[in-house]
Amino acid sequence: MFRGLSLAIAVGMIVLLAVLLWVLASGGYRAFATFGLHFLTGRSWNPVFGREEFGALPFIFGTLVTAAVAIVLAVPVAVGLAILLNEVTSGWLRNPLAVLVDLLAAIPSVVYGLWGLFVMKPVFDHTVEPFLTRTVGRVPLIGALFRGNPNGGDLFTAGVILAIMILPIVTAVTREVVAVVPGDLREAALALGATRYETIRMAVLPYARSGIVGATVLGLGRALGETIAVSLVVGNGLGIGVSLFKPGFTIPAVIASEFREATNVGVHRSALLALAVVLVAIALVLAAMSRLLVRRTVKLVGGPSVGGAAEVPALKVTG
Amino acid sequence: MSAATGTVRTSGLSTRLAGSRRAKDRAFTIFLWLCGGLAMLPLLFITSYVVAKGASALNIDFFTKEPAAPGEPGGGIVQSFIGTGLIVGMATAFAVPLGVLAAVYLSEYGRGRLASAIRFVAEILLSTPSIVAGAFIWAVVVVALGSFSALAGSIALTVLMWPIVARATEEILRLVPQELREGALALGLPRWKVILRVVVPTAGAGIFTAIMLAVARGMGETAPILLTALGNEFVNVHPLQPTDAVPLRVYNYARTPVVSQHAIGWGGALTLLVGVLLLSITARILSSRQQRRIR
Numbered sequence: 348m349f350r351g352l353s354l355a356i357a358v359g360m361i362v363l364l365a366v367l368l369w370v371l372a373s374g375g376y377r378a379f380a381t382f383g384l385h386f387l388t389g390r391s392w393n394p395v396f397g398r399e400e401f402g403a404l405p406f407i408f409g410t411l412v413t414a415a416v417a418i419v420l421a422v423p424v425a426v427g428l429a430i431l432l433n434e435v436t437s438g439w440l441r442n443p444l445a446v447l448v449d450l451l452a453a454i455p456s457v458v459y460g461l462w463g464l465f466v467m468k469p470v471f472d473h474t475v476e477p478f479l480t481r482t483v484g485r486v487p488l489i490g491a492l493f494r495g496n497p498n499g500g501d502l503f504t505a506g507v508i509l510a511i512m513i514l515p516i517v518t519a520v521t522r523e524v525v526a527v528v529p530g531d532l533r534e535a536a537l538a539l540g541a542t543r544y545e546t547i548r549m550a551v552l553p554y555a556r557s558g559i560v561g562a563t564v565l566g567l568g569r570a571l572g573e574t575i576a577v578s579l580v581v582g583n584g585l586g587i588g589v590s591l592f593k594p595g596f597t598i599p600a601v602i603a604s605e606f607r608e609a610t611n612v613g614v615h616r617s618a619l620l621a622l623a624v625v626l627v628a629i630a631l632v633l634a635a636m637s638r639l640l641v642r643r644t645v646k647l648v649g650g651p652s653v654g655g656a657a658e659v660p661a662l663k664v665t666g
Numbered sequence: 667m668s669a670a671t672g673t674v675r676t677s678g679l680s681t682r683l684a685g686s687r688r689a690k691d692r693a694f695t696i697f698l699w700l701c702g703g704l705a706m707l708p709l710l711f712i713t714s715y716v717v718a719k720g721a722s723a724l725n726i727d728f729f730t731k732e733p734a735a736p737g738e739p740g741g742g743i744v745q746s747f748i749g750t751g752l753i754v755g756m757a758t759a760f761a762v763p764l765g766v767l768a769a770v771y772l773s774e775y776g777r778g779r780l781a782s783a784i785r786f787v788a789e790i791l792l793s794t795p796s797i798v799a800g801a802f803i804w805a806v807v808v809v810a811l812g813s814f815s816a817l818a819g820s821i822a823l824t825v826l827m828w829p830i831v832a833r834a835t836e837e838i839l840r841l842v843p844q845e846l847r848e849g850a851l852a853l854g855l856p857r858w859k860v861i862l863r864v865v866v867p868t869a870g871a872g873i874f875t876a877i878m879l880a881v882a883r884g885m886g887e888t889a890p891i892l893l894t895a896l897g898n899e900f901v902n903v904h905p906l907q908p909t910d911a912v913p914l915r916v917y918n919y920a921r922t923p924v925v926s927q928h929a930i931g932w933g934g935a936l937t938l939l940v941g942v943l944l945l946s947i948t949a950r951i952l953s954s955r956q957q958r959r960i961r
Contacts, residue, residue, distance in 0.1 A: 367825070
């Protein structure tokens, strides 16, 4: 009986996920039915009843761009940090450093948002973004990303906040996959006279590669779903353009800011739920992908507890 | 690599190679330390700013009074503290039994496909954006009851906390030595009694830390609370009425142009930060001690 009860509750998690998907999908159905593919490709979003039009492209664009900025900034630092913690530091320095990185994950997103809005955004507006415009902005092609009006919230600021927020999880998962690379490989490389850099580049990183990709994908999933911090600094603009220094909007941010006015009279409520469907679909695919990639690394190198190793830190840092 | 295979005395080319290799190695090491420093900066900046700005907002009124009218000095956010206590308390009451029992199944009974499917789903639920959990409970509970409520808020948090408790507890239960179970079973205890009397108590402190981590997570969540509990200017303890919460109050005050409310917002952020960090750090200390003891 006890077994039955615990089984029922464990299966309850599967039921919960199924119900969640069903509720959101059935809630969003009307919007998909009314606008069809236009819901994903349309650029105008007008919740005024009678003139309703829901095209979610600006939100999808903003979500992807901010997450991409976050990944580009966070992943190199996270990988460097993971290697520093696992391969370079030892003893007294390693633990405090690792704990500090994990604490970064414990900070509530509204605190990131408050800090981002009142402290980071002004600095970015007056110093960082004009500086980038003057320097990187002159470079052909990628320079276009860094030109535009630096004032006010924008995609770049939101991306930087996100980068800080996903750094701990990407670091933790990368550390796990780096830790399961067999010591023999490192020793072999060192015995051949390789420097630390060569050892890491030739022996460690190739083995950890798919795990690092998995960590990146997990970070991407986190970045896409982050709501509060982003909504405070992203600027809430519907434009789609090349410049990162322009206000944007993201899927979670628009759900958070419009759900109160959304009624069932028109399609507005359904449209917001449809946005949640788009978000959850992306997040679930990424989560599944990341898990498989990390698992593959752990299996490939025959690490200790398969399936467990990569997940414990992910749990730790959610706290 | 070629330099490493040459003898020491072949100077010239190999010395130059060694020099460039050493330079690369140095540059790489410097890069790694830069990454470390860069990662520490935000934690340093954020905590110091929040402490500096928030400390001045903390006084007796802050913890005991309801908000003053916008623009007027004084007032507090007592309703947010009570609301957070109510919502997170209910969510913990829901999530702990659900999470621990699911973990018991996964660690003690779960074998094969079903168990790994459940584990996979728990993993997926962990990655569900919190706003999605909010939208889900909004569409189910809030729309059905016709009102935003503390109960809806706590259910939304339960969606987030259940898988956290389940996965963390499972890891702890796995650390309990197999010999303990076998010894108890050999004495003729039924399986369920072994679990309730031997396995769970042995892992007790570890389960407690898992719960603390889940509470820390729930306490800091804004988006799901925004969509389900909505917020309130006044103290409310009725589970079916709109209720305030600290992170929600901070979010709302961050978005107003009223400067006096910004100060209160920083105060709220400080209390939130202190609460969450205390929970996380205590959990971390407890869990490292516990793991050492079990092993």
